[in-house]
Amino acid sequence: MSQTINIDGVGPVEFPDGMSQADMAHAIETELMPGLKSGGLKLGGASQSPQSPTAPPADQALSYGDRWEQAKDIAGALNTGVRALANGITFGNADRIAAGAGAATGVGGTQGDYAGNLEAERAKTAQFQQEHPIGSTALNTAGNALGAAALPFGAATEGASALLGNLGFSNLFGRAATAVGANALVGGGVGGVQGASNSPDWTDIGRTAKDTAEGMGLGAVTGGAVPVAGAGFNAVRNFFANPEGAIVARALQGVDDATLARAQALMEDAQRRGITLTSAEAVQQASNGASGLGRLQRLTEGTTGGSAVLSPIMANRPGQMQSAVSNELNSIAPPVERPYDVAPAVQKIGEQAMQAAEAMRGRATAPYYQAAKSETINPNAVRAVADSMDQAASADQTGILSRPVNAARDLLVATPGAPAIPATRTPVELPNGTIYKTTAAQPATPDTLSNDIANLDRARKYLRDKIDLPPFAADAIPKEEGKVVGGLIGELRDRMERNSNNFAQGRQEFERISNNIVEPFSNSPTGQLATASTPEAQRAILFPETPLPGSENGIGNAIASIMARNPDLAKSVVRQEAERAANSTVNGLTSTGSPDQWGGAKFVESFRDNPQYAKNFDTVLTRSGGDAGGFNGLLDALQATGKRQGPGSLTAQNTLDLKEMAAPSGFGAMGEAITNPLSILSHVRDAVTRARLENRSGAIANAMVDNPADAIDWLRAARDRAEPVQVPAALSPIAALFAAQYGAH
Known part of the structure; x- marks a missing residue:
């Protein structure tokens, strides 16, 4: 409320409510009309009204003095407001800065009197805070924010994290604890600075140290x-609003978009083969088991x-896997109608190949031997x-x-x-008596x-070949005899070589080709097939369970040799090997007589369990005209089915050597708990997660088996929804600053 007085020659003048007439008359005499006497001044028309008076004419406006006073009041208010803002920017040191400037220059204070200037500046600040508590706090807070924004708090926090990481904190306590420690470290430093700024008298060392320590504690x-609050917010948000997103986000840690693209391509290829893969299985396969999506699928399967x-x-x-494998086998070769005809045909080709090598050696040495024949x-x-x-025969007393x-x-x-013939005297009876016919002796004739x-050379080769015959051959020479002969x-042979240059050169060429070509060929898989008459013996040569390192070329050459003479036979050999694996895995039954849902993964294990075997089979398939890429695509799809975790299991199926799995029985569960107490906590955690997923488990399951593009997009979307709200690196030091400024004392 105000009082308005109409003064002749002046106009209406407002006075504060409650001011006495004597005081108003004195003010008019001294300020508005200095030449008048108060007794001659008539006050009238006084009224109390909350309404604004009628504006005076322009020639009756306030004097320049009044305007100057108003301007000073406005300037004073602005000055104290700026002071509050500046104090925030300088973390409470604006009064010290102004006092120091006044002491140094005399502007805004008394030159040389820092203590007096500081007291005056603080009094002004305190007055503004008292008169404008809300505005003062707001301006000071805004100043804090501006000052903090100007400083590299984010870089400081990141630097502290790197320092603690280098010191091994991450390995000891984990990344989350290291982040908390780094933020506490920077917050403590900032809080200490603010605490020192809050201290009223820096000459008081004890008080200043106490305030600094208090600020450091609050800031740390x-x-x-x-970061703890940020993590808590993210955890609560995901727990209630997006449980599957939280699981997906954790499961996809370290899985990039390129891996997700490979997973989508795998699902699409499996779909073309008639196999329905889940997105979880595909990502597990594409990431080589690096994701944790198997748990999400297992928990989802455990819900209604x-x-x-x-x-x-x-x-x-x-059934899908059996059909896919059957189609792939048919692409290699049609079903083998007479499987027992395969082994004899393969052996015959091995013999022909071996004979060809020996014939090549014969052609190379023939010119030398031909020239030596006439010698x-x-x-x-x-x-x-x-x-x-003769000496060897006579020395043998056993015969x-x-x-x-x-x-x-x-x-x-x-x-x-011929042996020597002695002379003979043979009687001949005649009528007149006996006469004797004598035959002259004949000396022995040497051979x-x-x-x-x-x-x-013909005799030498005949004996050599008899010695080389296997022991069971009819004309074979026993071992002891063969050694002597x-x-x-x-x-x-040595005497023939010394007496004939042509024969010696032929022998040298024969030995060279034998050592470098014929014998290595005889030892190769192709040469071994010449003496392998059964399917088992041939499989041990072409598809050994534990093949020699680097054996893919030799085995590939053996198949190529068969392929060159009988392509259908070569393809049948490859199909038989793949079909053998299929019959014992994907086409088989479990111990309970039911179709094996993990049979495809076991089929893959037959080929990929040994890397060298996998390499050998790829080579054989390629050299027989097959599509190794297509076959491996099938293996990838089947291997992905093995990434599925078994019911009641905490582990991916493929890490259990593909043994049959089922939910543990009561006794089995008790045994598991005794041998691995932590499994109880894992099962409890799973039960809680299943309860959280229950009301949306059907939608999650449908998303997993949706068309490949949508299934993978669902994973991305779930992951992105669970992306944590990122706490700016500068927020912790700014919060520490506020805590030290307003929480101390």
Whole structure:
């Protein structure tokens, strides 16, 4: 309320409510009309009204003095407001800065009197806070924010995190605890600075230290609490609003969009093959088991709504996998109608390949041997070999060696010798008496030995081949005999080489080709097939369970050799191997007689359990004209089915060596709890999560088996909804600053 007085020559003038007439008259005399006497002044028309008076004419406006006073009042208010803002920006040090400036320059204070200036500045600040508590606090807070924004608090927090990480805190306490520690560290530093600024007298060391320590404590607690509060907010939000999103977000940690794209492509390929994969299985396969989506699927399958969707799909899975495998086998080769005809045909091709290698050696050495055929060697050289044979036969007291040695010697004889014939006197009866007919004695005739290269080499090869026959062959030479005979024909070969350059060169070429080509070929898978007559023996050569490292080329060459002579046979061999694996896995039954939902994963294990076997099979399939890429695509899809966690299991199926799984029985669960007490906590945690998912489990299950693009998009969307609200790195130090400023004292 105000009082309005109409003054002649002046107009209406407002006075404060409650001011006495004497005081108003004195004010008029001294301020408005200095030449008048109060007794001559008539006050009238006084009224009390809350309404504004009629504005005076322009020539009756307030004096310049009044306007100056009003301007000073406005300037004073602005000054104190700026002071509050500046105090916030400088963390409470604006009064100190102004006092120091006044002491240094005399502007705004008394020159040389810092203490007096500081007291005056603080008095002005206190007066403004008292008169405008809300505005003062708002301006000071705004100043704090502006000052904090100007400082690199975010970089400081990140630097503290890096420092603690380098010191090993992350390894000891985890990333979350390290983040809390880093924020507490920076918050404590900021709080300490603010606490020191709050201290009224820096010359009082004890008080200043106490205020600094108090600010550090408040700042550290507040700074460390900010990331904890942010994590708590995110946890509560996801727990109630987006449980599947929280699980998806955790499960997809470290899974990038490229991996999700591979998972989508895998689902699409499986779909083309007639196999329904879940998005969880596809991501697990594409990430090589790095995601945790298997748990989400397992928990969803454990709910009423999720089971209603996924159980029929899993029940149909064995048939889907069998059909897909059958189609892939048919792409390799049609079903083998007469499987027992395969092994003999393969062996025959092995024999032909081996014969071809030997024939090549024969063609290479033929010119040398042909030239040597017309040559002869010194008969004494052959006689020396024959004498060695005679000595070996006579030295054998058992008679075991004499027969084969003598038989070998006979092969060297061109004309058999004859023993000496003594003279004879034979009586002849005549009518006149007996007469005697005498036959002259004949000396012994020695045998004549062959000395031509052609016949000697023929005899040598005959004996060599008999020695090389397997023990069960009809004409095979026993081991002991063969050793003796082999040494004798070796002596013959040496003498032939010394006496014939052509024969020596032929032998050298023969040995070179034998060592470098024929014998390695004989030891190769292709050469081994020449003596392998059964399917088991041939499988041990082409598809050994534990193949030698780097054996893919040799086995591939064996299939290529079959392919070159009989393509259908080569493809049948490959199909038989793949079909053998299918019959014991994907086409098989569980121990309870039911179709095996993990049969496809077991089929994959047959091929990929041994990396060298996998490499060998890929090579064989390619060399027989098959599509290794398509076959591996099938294996990828089937392997993904093994990423599914079994009912009641806490582990992915494929990590349990693909043993059959089922929910633990009562005794089984008790045993698990005894051997692994932590499993109880895991099961309790699963039960809580299933309860959270129950009301949306059907929708989650449907999303998992949606068309591939939508299924993967659902994962992305669930993950993105669960993205945590990021707490700015600068928020913790700013909060610490406020806590130290307003929480102290």
